[in-house]
Amino acid sequence: MRAAGAIDIGGTRTKLGVIADDGRIVSRATVSTSARGEPTRLVNDIVAGLRPLLEAAAAQGTPAEGIGVSVAGFLDPGHTEMVENANLPELCGFPLRRTLEQRLGLDCRLEVDSNASTLAEYRFGAGRGARRLLGVSIGTGLGGGVIIDELLLRHTGECAGDVGHVIVSPDGRRCTCGSHGCLEAMVCSAALSERAGGRPVRDIVDAAARGDERCVNALAETGRWLGIGLASLAPLFAPERIVVGGGVGSAGDFLLEPARRSFRRSAGDAFRDSVEIVGSTLGGWEGLVGAASVLLSHEPAEG
Secondary structure (H helix, E strand, C coil): CCEEEEEEECCCEEEEEEEECCCCEEEEEEEECCCCCCHHHHHHHHHHHHHHHHHHHHHCCCCCCCEEEEECCEECCCCCCEEECCCCHHHECCCHHHHHHHHHCCCEEEEEHHHHHHHHHHHHCCCCCCCEEEEEEECCCEEEEEEECCEECCCECCEECCHHHCECCCCCCECCCCCECEHHHHHCHHHHHHHCCCCCHHHHHHHHHCCCHHHHHHHHHHHHHHHHHHHHHHHHHCCCEEEEEHHHHCCCHHHHHHHHHHHHHHCCCCCCCCCEEEECCCCCCHHHHHHHHHHHCCCCCCC
């Protein structure tokens, strides 16, 4: 068995782990994304959390071959640093790859989080077997990756562009990008929380499962906007399957059934009945699994 360390830096939490080459999570942990004002604070937390996992894997005879790093935002062409992200501006321009390599003593490979998540779904999850796959991850923000004929689509920021910023409601919530009514702004964790009276996403999902009407309705409204957004993206990427993951995506059919209905109402004739919308099977850890997969792959998917 081969293995890699993995880091998935999100807007709120950073996930850490050791991942086997078959996509299995050997060990995992989380730290707060404490980059506010000083990126080295986040690096310190990552190193302190990941190093014990790497040491334990090595002691068990499976040393990590390197570190895959999934980051929320656009990357430079050399995959050395983040160059744009409205939710994590402090990390933009910071030499993340070099700093992590120096601190952890292992080669690191950076990948856009939406690409990493989509790649994990394609190789190990709900995207297996799809020739044209759109992966959408919803949490603090919304990112999307696209795989066509085994290759990741890269045309802006080393990814498929910022698909979360298609505008679905011109008079909707203000987005961190400065616009109003972006898909991200309408379906992100903050939007869902507002609809449910300020409750955290995990509490909303749990309460919906118990029949809490306000939480069920909050997820349904979020799903409605998601369906409109996916219908807007379908003509751009012509996916045969869309996989929805991330913290908000963990709501499953409370989110996905309204999204499917909304998609069918909004999509054009070419996509209304031909696109399959499914939930992630990787439990919110798809970015971590994908980051390691990029590192362990001899021929990383790219195009």
